[in-house]
Amino acid sequence: MFKKILVFAKNDPLSRSLASQIAEKLKATFVSEAAIKRRFQADLIIVIGGDGTVIRAERLFPSVPKFTFGSGRLGFLSSLKAQDWEAGIKAFTTQKFILEERLKLSSPSCPAALNEYLIKGTEGKMFEAEVWIDKKPMGGIRGDGILVSTPTGSTAYALSCGGPIVYPTAKNISLIPVNPFQLGSRPIVLADTATIQIQLMTPGRLFADGEFLKTVDPKKTVTFKKAKNTARFVLLPQSSNFFEKLSLLR
Template sequence: MTSPFRHVALIGKYQASGARCGERDSVMEGIASFLESRGCKVYVEQPRGDDEPAQALPTGDRYEALTVEQIGQQCDLGLVVGGDGTMLGIGRQLAAFGIPLIGINRGRLGFITDIPLDNFQATLIPMLAGEYEEDHRSLMHAQVMRDGAVVFDALAMNDVVVNRGATSGMVELRVSVGKHFVANQRADGLIIASPTGSTAYALSAGGPLLHPAVPGWVLVPIAPHTLSNRPVLLPDADEIVIELVGGRDASANFDMQSLASLAIGDRVVVRRSDFRVRFLHPRGWSYFDTLRKKLHWNEGGS
């Protein structure tokens, strides 16, 4: 059966065991051949600069390499092979194009790359034929403001984190939500997490799990000085402002993949992005199935 997805971008890190530059990745080659057998034209991501992760598939003359922008413009599906970090990076870049993404897990947990590598063919056959569940995930648009000017601008799918320096004490942060002052907080840091990011750093810091359909964010302090300072669930329509009032060597992290150093008086402004990431899952997929599997709930039960 011919796939309704005619132009598919295969994206992922090159992980051939013991491979040298130019050697083939048998897993990625196998996935590419499978896609071709389903009637798909396969493309790969064009390798980027030295400061970016190496991409998965040496193309030779067989697969055309496209930039991320070209993938967004020319492809109707992105198949991402790797861990959640790989999906976070490409998801932010492709969100503006509205291209749907399917994740094959080649990492560890795999909350958003949720198809097992050892069963990808059986899972993908009905999906490529149009049998799937669609899941939209919100993005955060964050800016670092200094003296009224934007000095750093980034999107985040998981979280925006303001952290103390590695060798310094607590930071003092002034937090506002919408037009309302919330509190001055002293802590090791503060996390603003989306529903997608509620299973990441925010969970480790004691935050709640947030279903992806909830239009909200969770504000989670990291080791707060005041024990009554607890996680707060917020509507994602509100702008959140975190001002650095005190502390040395503080920084702001965006999905733990980009970093901005902060000076006293800097303001980290977080708003809901205009873009969302489109994920496709196997028919019958459930967020709760993912939680049970990845967090090992009910182990030993019936």
């Protein structure tokens, strides 16, 4: 099914060692996160590392299926833990897996986001903006910033901002104020068909999955909506489920 396999690993000894073993077993190409300098063609990316490594792999190889092994303490995007790699590869080679699709977000002239987009104010300044949903005014936001989150991102930065936990394959987009200076400002869950427009009243900075993209001037409007392409992940029968991972946050 997959003819060209790339093993992409976090730049630490454990991840690199595991990646080398998997690459040798599958006769695949291995590249570390720190060493990648050119585009590779691949039908499947095996990712070794934490959620940050998975997000970077998705940024570099959008929509190419990812088979993920977590080498950190907690990995919401990991199919299996690193120590279970041999059983995982055996199940994979016998095609005992499914591909799970995850919603991503897009914004004009910006890379797609798997977790979230964030617009926040400049250092020490109040952020103010007006928000429209499908061209209907939702109201103003005052605070540190605003998050536009996917279901996958609901257990990332959005969670620490008081956003709802959303099942990863749900068809929703969440809009979450960051430290709002308003009693009535609360997160809202929208359909994934929604188009969100945020017009800044104060200077802001735009981020995608934690990576700074650009500054945004007052009176400028930034638009967000569901991306055309999804992220795809290999899941095995023995993959840990979403609720098991949630229990590790307690």
